[in-house]
Amino acid sequence: MIVATLVYDPLARARLIDALRDHAHIRTCDRALEISELVRNGIASMVVIDFRDRLGETTLPLVRELRDEYPSVPVVLYCSLRPENARHVLEFARAGVNDLILRDVDDLSLSLRQALARAEEHCTAGYVIEQLWTGPPHPVLNLMRACLERGRRALTVRELAKELGVSRKTLADWTRAASFPPPEAIISWCRLMVCARLLEDPGRSVTQVAMLADFPSSTSLRNMLRRYTGLRPLEIRENGGLRCVLHAFKRAVEKVGISGASKSL
Secondary structure, eight states: OEEEEEOOOHHHHHHHHHHTTTTOEEEEOSSHHHHHHHHHTTOOSEEEEOSBOTTSOBSHHHHHHHHHHOTTSOEEEEEEOOGGGHHHHHHHHHHTOSEEEEETTSOHHHHHHHHHHHHHHHHHHHHHHHHHOOSSOOHHHHHHHHHHHTTTSOOOHHHHHHHHTSOHHHHHHHHHHTTOOOHHHHHHHHHHHHHHHHHTSTTSOHHHHHHHTTOSOHHHHHHHHHHHHSOOHHHHHHTTTHHHHHHHHHHHHHHHHHHHHHHHO
16 A cells, blocks of 8 residues: 655654554655645555645645545544644544544554554445445445444444444344345445455455454455355456445345345235
8 A cells, every 4th residue: 555645744754654664655745736646646545644735835625635536545634733733623624534643642653554444444435335325315324334434343233233323123124225235244245345445455465354354264254255246355356346346236236126126016
């Protein structure tokens, strides 16, 4: 993974590089235009920014541009904790940054890795729902988002219902009304979508992806992929990663819809 950073303080830059040394490649930038070009050309898959660039110009328009034009690219705000920054934090949050890391407060190495993981999951959720749903809002979208944002762990239907504050029966009613697979299948599909997004990075092995997604082994991940998609991890990677699994999920949804229509005849 390549992370583009727009952090003007030399010490802060050095800390970022050190914190991500074994987790990502860093491309340091001085201007917002450099970040835009890296994202536009598909080089950077994540962005870490401060409030201003090296010339003192605000990076707020950059955040808005990335959210509008490249919603799949996570943006993390890395800034110092000062009274005068409170208003800016709110502005950047409204503009759409995915996460916030406070300089000299958070454990940078741990917090940055966690923030990047959360940002990836948040953007994956937004992308998937955008591809799946074009009609008016429906409660099943909340279910999908919750599953995707928790896709790196083995979530149960009971845990999902508790986190959404509803009963297990309500979850089943939501999926049935939307002609989607049942909740337990949705959880598995969403978990596989998160894994497929991780598999898009050629530097990640299947074993690493399985570990990141809390599978007991790479064999367990392979078996679930084969059961739901009929494909092996390498085939998923070669056919677009997340897009490939999303396509398979759409076919599964279509089958549910056809089956429901047949039963109603």
